[in-house]
Amino acid sequence: xxxxxxxxxxxxxxxxxxxxxxxxxxxxxxxxxxxxxxxxxxxxxxxxxxxxxxxxxxxxxxxxxxxxxxxxxxxxxxxxxxxxxxxxxxxxxxxxxxxxxxxxxxxxxxxxxxxxxxxxxxxxxxxxxxxxxxxxxxxxxxxxxxxxxxxxxxxxxxxxxxxxxxxxxxxxxxxxxxxxxxxxxxxxxxxxxxxxxxxxxxxxxxxxxxxxxxxxxxxxxxxxxxxxxxxxxxxxxxxxxxxxxxxxxxxxxxxxxxxxxxxxxxxxxxxxxxxxxxxxxxxxxxxxxxxx
Numbered sequence: 001x002x003x004x005x006x007x008x009x010x011x012x013x014x015x016x017x018x019x020x021x022x023x024x025x026x027x028x029x030x031x032x033x034x035x036x037x038x039x040x041x042x043x044x045x046x047x048x049x050x051x052x053x054x055x056x057x058x059x060x061x062x063x064x065x066x067x068x069x070x071x072x073x074x075x076x077x078x079x080x081x082x083x084x085x086x087x088x089x090x091x092x093x094x095x096x097x098x099x100x101x102x103x104x105x106x107x108x109x110x111x112x113x114x115x116x117x118x119x120x121x122x123x124x125x126x127x128x129x130x131x132x133x134x135x136x137x138x139x140x141x142x143x144x145x146x147x148x149x150x151x152x153x154x155x156x157x158x159x160x161x162x163x164x165x166x167x168x169x170x171x172x173x174x175x176x177x178x179x180x181x182x183x184x185x186x187x188x189x190x191x192x193x194x195x196x197x198x199x200x201x202x203x204x205x206x207x208x209x210x211x212x213x214x215x216x217x218x219x220x221x222x223x224x225x226x227x228x229x230x231x232x233x234x235x236x237x238x239x240x241x242x243x244x245x246x247x248x249x250x251x252x253x254x255x256x257x258x259x260x261x262x263x264x265x266x267x268x269x270x271x272x273x274x275x276x277x278x279x280x281x282x283x284x285x286x287x288x289x290x291x292x
Contacts, residue, residue: 003152004027004028004029005061005062005063005150005153006029006031006060006061006062006063007023007028007029007030007031007061007062007063007064007065007153008030008031008032008033008051008057008058008060008061008063008064008065008084009023009030009031009032009033009048009064009065009067010032010033010034010054010057010064010065010066010067010068010077010084011033011034011066011067011068011069011073011077011098012032012033012034012039012040012042012043012067013034013039013067013068013069014127014128014234014235014236015067015097015124015127015128015131016032016034016039016065016067016068017039017042017043017128018128018129018131018132019065019067019097019124019131019157020032020043020046020048021046021132022131022132022133022134022156022157023156023157024046024047024048025132025134026134026156026157028153028156029047029048029049030048030049031048031049031050031051031057031060031061032048032049032050032051032057033050033051033052033053033054033057033077053082054077054078054080054082054083054084054087055082055083055084055085055086055087056082056087057084057087058084058085058086058087058088058089058092059087059088059089060087061092062092062093063092063093063094063095063150063153064084064088064092064093064094064095065094065095065097066078066084066094066095066096066097066098067097067098067124068098069098069240069243070098070099070100070243071100071101071104073098074096074098074100074104074108075104075108078094078108078111078112079108079111085111085112085115088112088115088117089117090115090116090117091116091117091118092117092118093117093118093119093120093146093149093150094108094112094117094118094119094120095119095120095122095150095154096108096119096120096121096122096123096171096172097122097123097124097138098123099123099172099175099176099179099240099243099244099247100123100172100247101172101247101250102169102170102172102173102176102251103169104172105119105121105168105169105171105172106168106169109121109168109169118142118143118145118146118149119142119146119168120140120141120142120146120147120150120154121140121141121142121168121169121170121171121172122138122139122140122141122142122154122171123138123139123171123172123174123175124136124137124138124139124157124158125137125138125139125175125178125179125182126160127222127235127236128235131157134156134157134158134159135158135159135160136157136158136160137158137160137161137162137178138154138157138158138160138161138162139162139164139171139174139175139178140154140161140162140163140164140171141164141165141166141167141168141169141170141171141172141174142166142168142171143166144166147163162174173251175244176244176247176248176251177248179241179244179245179248180244180245180248180259180261180262180265182218182219182241183241183244183245183262183265183266183269183282184261184262184264184265185217185218185219185220186219186220186223186241186265186282186283186285187264187265187268187269187285189210189215189217189219189220189223189224190223190224190227190268190285190286190288190289191268191289192210192215193206193207193220193224193286194286194289194290194292197290203224203228207220207221207224207225223281223282223283223285223286224283224286226281226283227281227283227284227285227286227287228286231281231283232277232280232281232283232284232287233280233281234279234280234281235281236281236282237278237279237280237281237282238269238272238273238277238278238279238280238281238282238284238285239273239278239279240282241269241282242266242269242270242273245262245265245266245269246266248262249262249263249266268285268288269282269285271288272284272285272287272288275287275288275291
């Protein structure tokens with residue numbers, strides 16, 4: 001594929017657009033595809049090429065990166081009527097970077113292998129700002145040959161690249177473990193800060209103390225200041241972590257493993273959605289607590 005393989009990105013929401021910016025900064029010339037014209041226009045203004053369909057994008061790409069919402073959207077952009085599957089060339093690679101059910105990742109990889117297409121199971125974490133800087137985390141499960149073939153690209157996208165295993169689906173499993181902790185930390189932080197506010201404590205003082213003490217976590221100082229400022233523009237919509245918690249709970253149920261913390265966090269996210277914050281940033285969990 002050469003030093004600069006042809007790369008396509010399907011799904012240019014907040015994370016996909018940030019990945020596109022990173023690719024451009026790293027010297028790649030990505031093609032992109034989204035169902036919405038607004039992010040496509042933004043990507044085109046940055047220098048990316050807009051493709052009319054996933055199939056056309058795949059036909060022109062050595063590596064296709066998918067960053068859509070869930071299993072259903074991934075299946076549509078891969079295997080739908082104009083899906084990437086119909087344009088992929090033998091020897092090309094699909095990098096699945098959405099948060100997906102591990103079982104779906106395994107099945108998708110099997111279908112792609114029938115076309116002699118490699119799969120890299122590589123969900124990402126860290127948010128759009130880190131993605132744009134190449135500082136997001138990437139959790140990779142892939143055959144050694146597939147990884148080595150795409151290593152330069154993966155390292156350009158992530159300076160925190162973790163080789164989970166060679167078993168496709170383990171990247172997805174690792175992402176669900178991570179996101180359960182992130183969601184639980186966010187809910188716990190929002191609950192504690194909301195009570196602190198009701199008790200008369202100052203928000204900035206609480207955040208400073210927590211950040212320097214045993215209650216510190218990455219997600220609390222990332223989300224709560226925005227929520228306190230009323231900035232709920234969706235970097236990651238509330239529905240996304242809700243979906244991830246649901247997938248985590250499905251994995252736990254299959255394994256016969258009790259997860260009371262995940263159930264509690266899931267309930268808090270469902271309450272936030274019920275109160276009208278589904279499309280807002282998941283920082284809105286704080287607003288849900290303050291509305292009580």
